Amino acid sequence: MSQTAHIPSHRKPRRSASSRALRAGVTGGILTLTVAGTAVSASAAEPTAETTQELPTLTADLALNTVQSADATQQAAFSYQLQDQQEQAAGKAKSEAKKAKKAKTEAERKAKEAKERAERAAAKRAAAAEKAREQRASRTAERTTLSTTSTTSTSSTSGNSSDASSSDASSTPQTEAPSTSTGGGNAATVVNFVKAQVGKAYVSGAMGPSSYDCSGLTSVAFRQVGVTLPRVSQAQSTFGTQVSLSNLQPGDILYWGSAGSAYHVAVYIGDGQFVGAQNSGTGVVQRSMSYDMPTGAVRVL
CATH class of the missing domain: 1.20.5 (Single alpha-helices involved in coiled-coils or other helix-helix interfaces)
Structure with a gap:
C-alpha cells in the first residue's frame, strides 16, 4: 500500500465555472446582443453556448423625428396660447x-x-x-x-x-242826494279813512274794524260818505265810471284783473300811491302803484 494513498490531494477540485461574454453590434438598424456562456465542469470543459438576443434601438432618424415632434408640439401649444390670448x-x-x-x-x-x-x-x-x-x-x-x-x-x-240849472231857475229847487255828490271833501274822507287802517290785519270776508279783506276795506271806506258799494271785487270794478290810469284822482277805486272779473281792489290816495288790504302776510298797506300796477280804475265820487 502506498504511503501516499491516504494523503489527500492538495489540488483544489475544479468547480463548475461559467462565464458569459456580451457582444453587441448593430446590424440593419437592430441592436444585437450576443451573450456567450461557458461552463466548465470539474472533470472536463463543456462547449461554449452562445445566446443571441435582439433589442430595439433608436436610429438617428427616429431620434430626429422625436425631437422634431416635441418641438412641433411645443410650437403648437404656443400657437394655441397665443390664439387664445388674441x-x-x-x-x-x-x-x-x-x-x-x-x-x-x-x-x-x-x-x-x-x-x-x-x-x-x-x-x-x-x-x-x-x-x-x-x-x-x-x-x-x-x-x-x-x-x-x-x-x-x-x-x-x-x-x-x-241846461238843468237854467231850467231849474224858474222852478222849485230839487233836493240834492249827498251820497252821490262829487267833491274834494268826500274823496278826502275816503282817503283819510283807508290811511287810518294801514297796519291792520287781512282776514278774508272781514269788514273791520280790526281786520279787512280788499273789497271789505273799500266798502267800509265809501260808507263813510254814504256810498254803498257792491261787496265783491268783481262788481266793484264795474261800479261807477271807468277812468284811465293816467287820469286818476284821489278816491278812485283801483282794480286788478279785467273789469267785471277783477280779483283785487284798492283805493287811490294820490301821488301814485294806493292803500289796500293785500293779503294775510302784509295786511292793510300803503304802496306805490309801481309796486303792483293795477289793470284799471273806476270813479265813484
Whole structure:
C-alpha cells in the first residue's frame, strides 16, 4: 500500500465555472446582443453556448423625428396660447366698443332731448311774451277809449247840468242826494279813512274794524260818505265810471284783473300811491302803484 494513498490531494477540485461574454453590434438598424456562456465542469470543459438576443434601438432618424415632434408640439401649444390670448383681446375690444357705442347713443339721445326741451321752453317764453305784449296793447287801447269816453261823458254832463240849472231857475229847487255828490271833501274822507287802517290785519270776508279783506276795506271806506258799494271785487270794478290810469284822482277805486272779473281792489290816495288790504302776510298797506300796477280804475265820487 502506498504511503501516499491516504494523503489527500492538495489540488483544489475544479468547480463548475461559467462565464458569459456580451457582444453587441448593430446590424440593419437592430441592436444585437450576443451573450456567450461557458461552463466548465470539474472533470472536463463543456462547449461554449452562445445566446443571441435582439433589442430595439433608436436610429438617428427616429431620434430626429422625436425631437422634431416635441418641438412641433411645443410650437403648437404656443400657437394655441397665443390664439387664445388674441381671441380674448378681440372679445374685450369688441365689448368695449359696444359699450362706447351704447354710451355715445345715450349721450346723443340726452342731448337731443335737452335741445327739444330748450326749444319748447323758448317757444313758450316767446308765446308768453307775445301774449303779454298783446295784453299791454289791449289795456292801452282800452284805457285810451275809457279816457276818451270819460272826457266826453264829463263834457256832456257839464252841458246837461248847465241846461238843468237854467231850467231849474224858474222852478222849485230839487233836493240834492249827498251820497252821490262829487267833491274834494268826500274823496278826502275816503282817503283819510283807508290811511287810518294801514297796519291792520287781512282776514278774508272781514269788514273791520280790526281786520279787512280788499273789497271789505273799500266798502267800509265809501260808507263813510254814504256810498254803498257792491261787496265783491268783481262788481266793484264795474261800479261807477271807468277812468284811465293816467287820469286818476284821489278816491278812485283801483282794480286788478279785467273789469267785471277783477280779483283785487284798492283805493287811490294820490301821488301814485294806493292803500289796500293785500293779503294775510302784509295786511292793510300803503304802496306805490309801481309796486303792483293795477289793470284799471273806476270813479265813484
